[in-house]
Amino acid sequence: MPYVRDCEILENENVAPGHFRLRIEAPEIAQEARPAQFCMLQIQPGYYPLLRRPMSFERVYESSVSLLYKVAGDGTRLLSEARVGQEISVQGPLGNGFPLEEDFDRHILVAGGIGVAPFPALAEALVSELGRRPEVIIAARTKSAILCDDYFAELGCDTYVATDDGSLGVQGNAAQMLEELHPGPRDRVYVCGPMIMMSTTSEVAVRAGASCLVALEAQMACGDGVCLGCVVESKKELEGEKMVRVCCDGPVFDTTIIDWEAHNMAYDR
Numbered sequence: 084m085p086y087v088r089d090c091e092i093l094e095n096e097n098v099a100p101g102h103f104r105l106r107i108e109a110p111e112i113a114q115e116a117r118p119a120q121f122c123m124l125q126i127q128p129g130y131y132p133l134l135r136r137p138m139s140f141e142r143v144y145e146s147s148v149s150l151l152y153k154v155a156g157d158g159t160r161l162l163s164e165a166r167v168g169q170e171i172s173v174q175g176p177l178g179n180g181f182p183l184e185e186d187f188d189r190h191i192l193v194a195g196g197i198g199v200a201p202f203p204a205l206a207e208a209l210v211s212e213l214g215r216r217p218e219v220i221i222a223a224r225t226k227s228a229i230l231c232d233d234y235f236a237e238l239g240c241d242t243y244v245a246t247d248d249g250s251l252g253v254q255g256n257a258a259q260m261l262e263e264l265h266p267g268p269r270d271r272v273y274v275c276g277p278m279i280m281m282s283t284t285s286e287v288a289v290r291a292g293a294s295c296l297v298a299l300e301a302q303m304a305c306g307d308g309v310c311l312g313c314v315v316e317s318k319k320e321l322e323g324e325k326m327v328r329v330c331c332d333g334p335v336f337d338t339t340i341i342d343w344e345a346h347n348m349a350y351d352r
């Protein structure tokens with residue numbers, strides 16, 4: 084059940100150029116939050132920015148949650164200026180989250196840039212609830228945008244890093260890295276990142292016969308399934324169900340139901 088709560092900011096730390104970690108005291112949300120579920124933040128009181136901004140849970144603690152975010156525009160810039168001790172209005176947990184299922188030989192997490200944000204919570208849940216240590220691929224443009232690699236290593240996950248410019252790890256992209264790990268039909272791949280990266284990485288997973296789940300993003304207004312601002316094209320057969328809502332049907336979808344060709348790849352980060 085989603086709550087709307089004024090939550091105290093416990094931490095808002097600059098963890099890398101243009102990237103911050105916000106931790107908020109939110110006991111009820113922490114009790115229910117699942118990996119890849121998200122919350123909607125009212126950045127500041129008043130009418131600007133008008134809409135709440137969606138953010139995934141990075142980690143879930145006993146009575147608090149952390150969010151890892153990249154400064155993309157005005158809302159996240161204002162958020163980065165929020166001080167410890169201030170309160171922020173938070174609506175959540177929202178969305179479906181990644182299902183945790185035992186029937187797979189390998190669990191492979193593939194992150195592109197800030198798309199790594201929901202994976203610490205997922206890796207933690209796979210370890211603590213299924214006793215399975217995932218393999219993790221983190222790809223980004225450059226070294227300073229590779230986040231959370233230390234944390235995955237701490238959890239004991241085999242972690243593979245790729246950068247476009249070769250400044251850290253292998254020079255290459257997420258899809259190429261996944262190809263090198265040779266996923267198979269008994270494996271599950273979880274993907275989060277820019278749309279073009281999710282599309283190409285999914286293609287590798289599907290070609291290999293692996294199960295592949297993607298955590299999508301879309302511009303959101305309500306976060307509650309009402310405004311239809313977040314719809315994306317799906318391959319569902321029934322015309323009435325052609326579009327799916329990222330906020331409440333997702334954000335996690337089996338990649339095979341997403342119509343990647345119809346999707347506007349220009350909307351990316």
Ligand SMILES: Cc1cc2nc3c(=O)[nH]c(=O)nc-3n(C[C@H](O)[C@H](O)[C@H](O)COP(=O)(O)OP(=O)(O)OC[C@H]3O[C@@H](n4cnc5c(N)ncnc54)[C@H](O)[C@@H]3O)c2cc1C
Binds near residue numbers: 201352
């Ligand atoms: C379910 C969900 C979970 C998300 N989780 C995270 C997260 O954990 N960490 C994180 O940094 N970001 C996350 N995002 C993206 C984040 O919500 C946007 O970056 C943020 O809303 C931008 O707000 P802004 O006011 O700073 O920028 P705006 O001024 O609103 O936009 C600046 C730029 O960012 C683009 N943008 C705006 N909203 C989104 C969006 N939803 N997705 C992609 N690009 C967008 C705009 O097109 C524009 O180019 C998530 C989005 C969704 C839908």
Ligand code: FES
Binds near residue numbers: 306312314
């Ligand atoms: S954000 Fe309003 S329906 Fe999804």
